[in-house]
Amino acid sequence: MSKQLIVLITGANRGIGLAMTRTFLERGDRVAATCRQPAKAAELHQMKETYKDDLMILRVDVDLTRSVNAAAEDMAERYPRLDVLVNNAGIAPGRSHDGLEVLELAQVRDAFETNAVGCLRTTRAFLPLLRKSKQPRVVNVSSGLGSLSKKPGDTHYYAYAGSKAALNMFTRIMAAEYKTQGISIVAVTPGWVRTDMGGADAELDPVVVAGELVNTIDSITMEQTSLWLDRHGKVTEYAW
Numbered sequence: 001m002s003k004q005l006i007v008l009i010t011g012a013n014r015g016i017g018l019a020m021t022r023t024f025l026e027r028g029d030r031v032a033a034t035c036r037q038p039a040k041a042a043e044l045h046q047m048k049e050t051y052k053d054d055l056m057i058l059r060v061d062v063d064l065t066r067s068v069n070a071a072a073e074d075m076a077e078r079y080p081r082l083d084v085l086v087n088n089a090g091i092a093p094g095r096s097h098d099g100l101e102v103l104e105l106a107q108v109r110d111a112f113e114t115n116a117v118g119c120l121r122t123t124r125a126f127l128p129l130l131r132k133s134k135q136p137r138v139v140n141v142s143s144g145l146g147s148l149s150k151k152p153g154d155t156h157y158y159a160y161a162g163s164k165a166a167l168n169m170f171t172r173i174m175a176a177e178y179k180t181q182g183i184s185i186v187a188v189t190p191g192w193v194r195t196d197m198g199g200a201d202a203e204l205d206p207v208v209v210a211g212e213l214v215n216t217i218d219s220i221t222m223e224q225t226s227l228w229l230d231r232h233g234k235v236t237e238y239a240w
């Protein structure tokens with residue numbers, strides 16, 4: 001049997017999602033790289049010239065059920081199964097120090113929609129294809145800021161931190177629900193990475209982090225389901 005994985009990544013047009021797409025393709029895996037605006041995903045189209053049939057560029061807005069379901073149908077027509085779903089798309093609206101009285105509640109709703117509900121919507125749509133894999137894995141890209149036990153005292157991040165905490169709980173609920181079906185569902189935290197979201201001062205290079213995350217994904221079995229892993233595949237210090 002081919003060891004080539006079939007992987008789907010949300011938010012694959014830039015940042016960590018783009019770097020992971022490149023890493024999987026360089027190893028010979030097949031990637032459905034999804035993004036909101038494929039026409040503007042210049043780097044993905046450039047990769048397509050090299051990787052041709054191994055790369056499928058699909059439109060997915062994780063906020064929109066119709067968009068996610070249409071992508072799942074497209075994918076099912078082209079691929080026999082899905083081995084790895086990476087729920088990577090994320091937003092971080094608002095400022096870290098915005099307090100309750102200045103907070104824009106619409107930003108909190110937006111963050112929950114994309115970072116937490118988006119993961120449920122996407123995972124649900126791709127379950128039929130995941131079930132066709134011998135070793136299906138769902139990888140939810142979380143953040144240390146979503147930790148309840150290690151919440152930094154001096155920041156608020158209501159929208160982002162709240163939505164990532166919700167994502168962590170959804171990870172554990174889904175992991176429990178799908179354990180008997182052999183689908184391993186984990187949260188991973190990439191560290192502070194130099195992307196549009198992480199900013200130029202972040203300590204980690206997205207290409208290096210992508211390599212580490214891909215190695216971690218390789219090592220995920222049912223033993224890890226419901227765990228929160230760091231980018232090296234170790235259980236995080238956050239303890240949820």
Ligand SMILES: NC(=O)c1ccc[n+]([C@@H]2O[C@H](COP(=O)([O-])OP(=O)(O)OC[C@H]3O[C@@H](n4cnc5c(N)ncnc54)[C@H](OP(=O)(O)O)[C@@H]3O)[C@@H](O)[C@H]2O)c1
Pocket residue numbers: 010011012013014015016017035036037060061062063087088089090091114141142143144189190191192193194195196197198199202
């Ligand atoms: N960078 C860090 O330091 C860091 C740390 C911890 C966790 N993370 C997490 O890592 C993941 C990737 O972050 P990043 O640093 O690569 O951020 P990024 O460079 O800002 O990229 C975010 C990606 O998510 C996509 N996205 C946003 N809303 C979407 C939606 N509704 N539907 C589909 N795609 C959507 C963006 O697409 P558009 O181009 O269309 O906006 C973009 O591709 C996120 O979940 C983030 O929370 C990052």
